[in-house]
Amino acid sequence: xxxxxxxxxxxxxxxxxxxxxxxxxxxxxxxxxxxxxxxxxxxxxxxxxxxxxxxxxxxxxxxxxxxxxxxxxxxxxxxxxxxxxxxxxxxxxxxxxxxxxxxxxxxxxxxxxxxxxxxxxxxxxxxxxxxxxxxxxxxxxxxxxxxxxxxxxxxxxxxxxxxxxxxxxxxxxxxxxxxxxxxxxxxxxxxxxxxxxxxxxxxxxxxxxx
Amino acid sequence: xxxxxxxxxxxxxxxxxxxxxxxxxxxxxxxxxxxxxxxxxxxxxxxxxxxxxxxxxxxxxxxxxxxxxxxxxxxxxxxxxxxxxxxxxxxxxxxxxxxxxxxxxxxxxxxxxxxxxxxxxxxxxxxxxxxxxxxxxxxxxxxxxxxxxxxxxxxxxxxxxxxxxxxxxxxxxxxxxxxxxxxxxxxxxxxxxxxxxxxxxxxxxxxxxx
Numbered sequence: 452x453x454x455x456x457x458x459x460x461x462x463x464x465x466x467x468x469x470x471x472x473x474x475x476x477x478x479x480x481x482x483x484x485x486x487x488x489x490x491x492x493x494x495x496x497x498x499x500x501x502x503x504x505x506x507x508x509x510x511x512x513x514x515x516x517x518x519x520x521x522x523x524x525x526x527x528x529x530x531x532x533x534x535x536x537x538x539x540x541x542x543x544x545x546x547x548x549x550x551x552x553x554x555x556x557x558x559x560x561x562x563x564x565x566x567x568x569x570x571x572x573x574x575x576x577x578x579x580x581x582x583x584x585x586x587x588x589x590x591x592x593x594x595x596x597x598x599x600x601x602x603x604x605x606x607x608x609x610x611x612x613x614x615x616x617x618x619x620x621x622x623x624x625x626x627x628x629x630x631x632x633x634x635x636x637x638x639x640x641x642x643x644x645x646x647x648x649x650x651x652x653x654x655x656x657x658x659x660x661x
Numbered sequence: 662x663x664x665x666x667x668x669x670x671x672x673x674x675x676x677x678x679x680x681x682x683x684x685x686x687x688x689x690x691x692x693x694x695x696x697x698x699x700x701x702x703x704x705x706x707x708x709x710x711x712x713x714x715x716x717x718x719x720x721x722x723x724x725x726x727x728x729x730x731x732x733x734x735x736x737x738x739x740x741x742x743x744x745x746x747x748x749x750x751x752x753x754x755x756x757x758x759x760x761x762x763x764x765x766x767x768x769x770x771x772x773x774x775x776x777x778x779x780x781x782x783x784x785x786x787x788x789x790x791x792x793x794x795x796x797x798x799x800x801x802x803x804x805x806x807x808x809x810x811x812x813x814x815x816x817x818x819x820x821x822x823x824x825x826x827x828x829x830x831x832x833x834x835x836x837x838x839x840x841x842x843x844x845x846x847x848x849x850x851x852x853x854x855x856x857x858x859x860x861x862x863x864x865x866x867x868x869x870x871x
Contacts, residue, residue: 488787
């Protein structure tokens with residue numbers, strides 16, 4: 452099996468926001484398709500270890516901000532590279548609140564979808580949610596960010612910037628490009644696979660010492 | 662709710678092939694994401710009225726040919742605009758057979774994924790399948806066809822060609838651009854929605870008399 456064949460599937464990049472009690476949270480995801488009509492329902496798959504996943508399981512509501520091609524790496528890092536368990540991801544960040552109470556973003560998105568979970572399936576590493584679309588709005592005429600463009604352009608530019616700091620910088624760890632998991636150590640063990648999303652060492656990028 | 666907001670989701674275009682008993686069949690779909698790891702599983706959603714859907718329900722196996730940007734409209738029409746109930750879609754068409762016995766195409770695809778259904782969910786209009794990837798191969802380094810490119814370029818060119826036949830051609834029916842359903846009659850009734858996939862009149866294109 453050649454895992455690269457699976458990379459030919461097309462994905463967008465989304466900010467998945469939710470609210471549970473008084474707490475709001477959000478993470479970056481790349482899976483969503485319209486799964487059925489009458490009523491319109493979408494399917495998303497979320498890593499179960501994410502706090503956002505737990506919160507959606509409990510509250511049953513979420514927003515999906517469809518990120519625009521112009522979205523900054525800083526925003527993706529803010530919501531994708533840290534956990535809501537240890538950080539308030541929305542602190543000092545401008546966001547809007549949908550009718551269902553969940554947070555979404557306007558400036559860096561082209562559309563927002565509000566949804567209510569109507570079914571779910573536990574897939575071990577991920578939870579698959581089927582959710583009825585309760586509202587959907589276009590926010591701008593910006594082009595949507597694709598996962599391919601994120602990998603080839605947005606992340607590459609960031610890597611070039613990192614490389615520019617000079618060869619004397621040492622690698623202190625490795626970050627999974629798929630789910631954001633961070634391994635501490637200069638070298639990944641042979642045959643290493645991400646303990647969260649299962650992707651191989653090829654999908655990890657170095658984290659340099661400050 | 663603005664349905665156009667849902668169009669900002671990113672999709673590929675796939676040939677979904679299956680085998681049931683001695684019969685092979687395939688249809689065009691646009692939904693697939695990797696849903697989980699360990700083992701790798703994908704999610705697809707298929708219109709229940711499609712013969713391909715019925716056959717997958719029975720046999721539990723399928724292939725997904727990830728179509729390339731260079732895929733011809735003729736191939737998409739062959740598999741997407743007619744039913745396997747009334748036509749042998751593979752007649753006179755060059756195809757390959759995967760290890761699981763299901764048909765796939767090489768020339769107009771960039772990858773093929775073989776899968777075995779491990780779970781399903783009935784969503785009324787559609788059946789959602791979760792399937793374990795049993796094999797996956799890259800077939801070429803061609804760029805994958807996106808649903809957006811199919812709508813903006815491949816179909817537009819076809820429309821221009823159709824328009825070129827002259828204004829004297831009369832409209833004899835309307836075809837749903839989403840699922841291929843054909844309505845017979847020169848005008849769609851007010852407030853018409855596709856009886857198969859639920860999409861509105863905006864998503865229909867004219868069928869001209871020969």
